[in-house]
Amino acid sequence: MxxxxxxxxxxxxxxxxxxxxxxxxxxxxxxxxxxxxxxxxxxxxxxxxxxxxxxxxxxxxxxxxxxxxxxxxxxxxxxxxxxxxxxxxxxxxxxxxxxxxxxxxxxxVLQENVPHKPFPTIKGIVESELGCAMDVAFSSFEEEPIGAASIGQVHRATLRSGERVVVKVQYPETEAYFAMDFATIMRIFEVVNPEMVEILEEQKACFEQEFDYKQEAANLRRMCDEVRPFFRGLRFPEPYDAKHPRFPKALANSGIPLVTKRLLVMDEMPGRTVTKFGSLMLADAAAKEGVTPDEFKKNLMDKMSSDPDFAVRMMSAVPSEAQFEWYRRGLLAKDLARRALAAAYNWTAAPLGYGRMEAEPSLVPPNGPRLMKFLYDVHGFSIFEAGAFNADPHPGNVMFDDATGDVSLVDYGQLITLDEEYRIHFARLIVAIDEGNAKTAQEAFTKCGNKFLWRATDEVNPVDISLAVANIHFGGSVGMLQGIKSLGFDNLADAMGPEMARKCAITESNPKYGMLQRMGFCLSGVGQNLGTSGLSQAQLLAPAASRFLQKRSLSKSYK
Structure with a gap:
């Protein structure tokens, strides 16, 4: 029926x-x-x-x-x-x-494996933006993209000057589709939640940045100048703009641009994305249990569904940097022993006709806790000191180089700027969440542009409600569970259901706060791929927030 x-x-x-x-x-x-x-x-x-x-x-x-x-x-x-x-x-x-x-x-699949468009379409866009044939600027251009996403795709190429680069190409219809789709979202919210319309209008401007690759190039240039010098092992893809030290003179003399509204040529970054590391780690874990990756995921999801406590334990269990490093060293030591055994066998037995022994290397993942600390240090510095941050650092936009340990951050289409006053309020909110200071959290939550109406008759202190909501936003898996229970819910599913709308109404929210939330959610996704999904965003951002306040001789709380 x-x-x-x-x-x-x-x-x-x-x-x-x-x-x-x-x-x-x-x-x-x-x-x-x-x-x-x-x-x-x-x-x-x-x-x-x-x-x-x-x-x-x-x-x-x-x-x-x-x-x-x-x-x-x-x-x-x-x-x-x-x-x-x-x-x-x-x-x-x-x-x-x-x-x-x-x-x-x-x-x-949307993080890296969105179906791409055919090469003739991409070639036409590139030549239209360059104003000349593709081979005038590039000696080679790989037809198969290394990634495709929501508004375009990325290809490896080599400039005529010999520099290896990546080329980001925007689909011509994307901007028009965005306008249509955002209008759809607006129609829905005009009916179901009119209070959010003004907020969505302001967020629209943030998303629209992504349709101008000249703006993204400027964002990358700013990160290279204002953030990269303070972190050893941090990379951003430098755009081939007028400031790039290796911009080909022949192209400069001919007036051929490598950065336009729909074309962005950048340095190629070394390493693999965190998404790829996550996939390899999943495949490795599945192989050890003798199942396929899909079967491994299904078994894990079934166990999480049937045992809520197991799910909580999984989200809460975060190994320390030292524990993870010992695990990595154990794998490396095991590989060394295997290679030594294989070498001895191949030197003695193989010549006698017994065949060669191959020593397959283990998958040695990045030190997840250390990498996450580094990422939050970088994003904390970017927020509080540079006053601008990337709202979209999902696992496909974070790269790690096994050989050097360098971390590359890519895709800076959305760079959200924060004035000093807003940074002060957000810094106090982060420290308050980390320290459990409900009074400061309430005031900072409001000063960050958020207000809510608690409709329920439950005897919940409004001060505690602010801390609970802030914990849900920036407390990681454990903080989220604590916040949900503080509001009287047993689990996340209940908190996301209609009962939450009956109890609480958000009457005001600053779009910049929403983008900070989005940044935290994306970084949590990076942690999940590295086996550290339970980390608290507030705890990891608190050191940068505290330093920011101390440098300005400001207290952690309001007087």
Whole structure:
């Protein structure tokens, strides 16, 4: 019955979409989202009604099955419509606490493996931006991209001068699609939550930065000048603008640009992305148990679903830098012993015809806790000292070089600037969360541009509510669980349901605060890929926040 109703609704929306398409492609995209979301919503409501009389465990199993069945639908929407929807999917996939596991796992493909466009299309865009044939600027240009994302894709190439570079190319239709999709989001919020409309309008300007690669080049140049000098082993891809020391003279003399609105040529960064490290670590763990990576993930998700305490323990367990380093050294020592044994065997037995022995190297992951501390030190310095930060440091935008230990940060399409007064309030909020100072957290939370209305009759102190909400935003997995319980919820699923809307209404929120949240969520996703998902953003940002306040002779709290 439900499937029949879903099919009828989908066909009805599809018919309406065909009508609107000729006049308004934005309406078509709007209806395409509705055609996907409506069946999911109806199925969710149906299962909720059908399982109303069941016990908590049985009801949970019903919804676990629902999430597994619908896990691929959001990814399908993102891939078919691309643009803004891919960007949303990237953010959500990088934060495991925001979605049930089946959805976050499905959406991970959006971090690096979005289907790319054919090379002839890309060549046409590049030559249009250069104003000349591609081979005038490049001696080689790899047709297969190294990555594709929401608004464009990236290729390796070699300049005529011999420099190895990466070339970022923007799809021409992306900006128009973004305007349509954002209008869709605005229509929805005008109905369901009018208070958010003004906030979304302000956030729109932040997203629009990404459509001008000249602006991204300026952002990278700023990071190279204002942040890179303070951190050994930190890299940013330097854009081939007028300040690049190796900009080809022949191109400069001919007036051929390597940075335009839709074309960005940059230095090639060494190493692999954290997303790739995460995939390799998953494959290695699965192989040790004799299962495929998909089977390993399924077994892990099933265990987390059936045992909530196990999920909490997983999110809370964070090895120290020393523990992780001993683990790494153990793997290296094991590899050394294997190589020595193989060498001895090959020197003695192999000549006698017994065949050679190969010593396969172990996968030695980066020191996750150390790398995360470094990343938060860099982002803390960027926020508080440079007054500008990248709101999109998801695992596909963080690279690690095994050989040197260098860390490269890429994709600076969104650089959010903060004035000094806002940085002071945010620094106090971070320190207050870390120290559990509810009074300062309440005042800083408000001064950062946030207000809420607590509608519930529960006897919860408003001061404690502010700290709870701030913990949910910047306290990591453990802080999030503490904050949820402080507000009277048993788990994240309940807190994200309709009961939260009945209890609490956010009446004001600063878009810059939202972008800081997004940065924290993305970095949490990096931690998840490195086996350190339980880290607290506030705890790791607190040293930079404290130094910022101390340098200005400011107290941690308000007087």
């Amino acid at each position: 439900l499937r029949t109703a879903n099919a009828f609704l989908a066909s009805l929306l599809a018919g309406a979409g065909l009508y609107f398409y000729a006049a308004d492609e934005g309406a078509w995209r709007y209806l395409a989202v509705g055609a996907s979301v409506a069946p999911m919503y109806l199925d969710y409501r149906w299962r909720g009604w059908r399982s109303g009389g069941l016990g908590e465990e049985e009801r949970q199993r019903v919804f676990d099955e629902y999430h597994k069945e619908w896990a691929e639908e959001p990814l399908s929407v993102c891939l078919s419509l691309r643009g803004f929807y891919v960007k949303i999917g990237q953010v959500m996939s990088g934060q495991p606490d925001m979605l049930p596991a089946p959805y976050s796992e499905s959406l991970k």
